[in-house]
Amino acid sequence: MLSHRRFMTTASSRYLPLRALGELSETRYWMYLLLLPSLALILLVIAYPTLYGMAISFREMRLTRPGLDGWVGFKHYVAMWSDPVFWIALKNTVVWVAAAVALELSLGLLAATALNRDLPGTKIFAVLILLPYFLPNVVAGHMWALLLDPRLGVINDLLVRIGVLQSYKAWFADPNTALAATILVEAWHGFPFFALLLLAGLKGIPEDLYKAAAVDGAGLAAQLRLITLPMLKTVIAAAVILRVIGLVNSPDLLLILTGGGPGDATQVLSLYAFQTAYKEFNFGYASALSVVMFVTLMIFAAGYIRISRITKGQGDD
């Protein structure tokens, strides 16, 4: 109040714009003034599209039938409840994400542990191991589609030669192998992300802890279980959340490898929403699917953070 009044009196006696600005910068309103541009930008490019997208889920919006436009309330959500493809996609999403993240985490931990030794050459390997992650999903997808091709795929050829397979196999065409094959491709593509973050985490664990553990008689398994994993808990939790969000939201790899097929064997929510929007041009229903994904992810992240207690800041001092 006091500063406000001072601002007023200065302004009324003789108006000096720069001086007034200087006075204002001394008050606590200055902070909000400075935040205003970024706030406006965030509202414009993030909040507005998000809310608009959510609003569409309560409307009919089919580009093929423009006449149907209008508010329909929860119609799409009700329809989703009895949509078998939605339930298949939800189940596939859970399987796909859980299996891929588990594989990527294990592979990443293995790679990070190997790279954490100061042996000659580990620096080069640290870069090489990141290569899959550098590849765009689209490139990685096409590469693996070719490698696993039923007619000329080199992997089929190798497996037949060493006698694992009788004949070439169409991995992505068989409903029994399609999802597993795409999980393996995703694991290959995504494990360097975990390797990188876990390596950074490992570097933060003091060497002395392992020396003390060696003197105390803890073997490698006990060291991993009682020192390494607890100390990496925060990093693992953060990496898993980021990766799960990334996987749930990105349909591109599956779009290229299988397009959700055969049938709906590899259909996941993000791909289903994408196809509903851009193949059937049914934006209302696609938007409702996205909202469900959004809410599910929010619940997952909140629950996961609570379970792994990463907010309590234990493990670091």
Place this chain on the structure above:
Amino acid sequence: MATLSIRDVRKSYGSVQVLHGVDIELEDGGFLVLLGPSGCGKSTLLNIIAGLDDTSGGDILIGGRSVLDLAPKDRNIAMVFQSYALYPTMSVARNIGFGLEMRGVGADQRKRAVEDAARMLQISHLLDRRPANLSGGQRQRVAMGRAIVRDPELFLFDEPLSNLDAKLRVEMRTEIKRLHERLGTSIVYVTHDQIEAMTLGTKVAVMKGGYIQQLDDPRTIYERPANMFVASFIGSPAMNFLAGRLVPDSEGVQFQASGVSIVLPTRNRPVDSERPVVLGIRPEELRTVPRNRASIMGEIDVVEPTGPETMVTVQVGEHAIIARLPPRFAGRRKEPICLAVDPASVNLFDPDSGRRIDI
């Protein structure tokens, strides 16, 4: 409790040799201090004793048994690290009992052992806490608790006090000494702090560049250092060095330098001719005397009263020496000062090799 024998232990990393054949024998219940500046190889030697590092040659015997082929956990040792190396995700109680837990000791017995150790170190009230919630001194105690709970044959301390503030360091030093006297377990203790070495060790190995410079009891190391490195490394302020020469004299030999003339008693052999030497005098051996009895004449440069004593820097010829004089010393800058020294307390060194000369 056990003896420790370090026999001709060598260690190289690639072409760099960091330990050049180290030999140390430590008696049962002894307290060996490995003392030296950074990079002298003392920590490497400790890691080799612990089995955390391997040797390039030589042998380590604990209780008369070679341990080189044994893993750290099988050597029956316990180690305290400079960083304390407490497991951050475990409670204090579990930290202390971890070695027992890994050895399959039952929960009840473990609990009793942890409580005993905690009582001895006065940390019973901290057992449920995490290391992150402890002060530096408390962590230090927990690290020691982890070592003593196992009742090993040998304790290894790797600069355990260097992360503590000065006051706490003195307290914990006393604590370690008390612990040693109470438990009677042999200890190997690495430090670069000469006070810790002097106060704690029954045996001190002064190391430099991967060589043992001198291995003796602390008193001998202080009073009769084997060379100029040991002489200058031990003691604060450091020993004064005066370059001069020995001249044969009717009563024995005389040390002469500009402003200095000291008659030294010879014990074994008379000095035949003049030879250049370096004279070493501890600051506390110097005292002020009337002019006619002076053996060192100089000019006061700086007077620093510290309370219990006064440090006086004296310019003698081209040398500056420090004298530790009584608290109420009254001299001032630029005044002449006459000093004397007990001839039996001085040390002579060869100016080329730096080695001690006994006359």
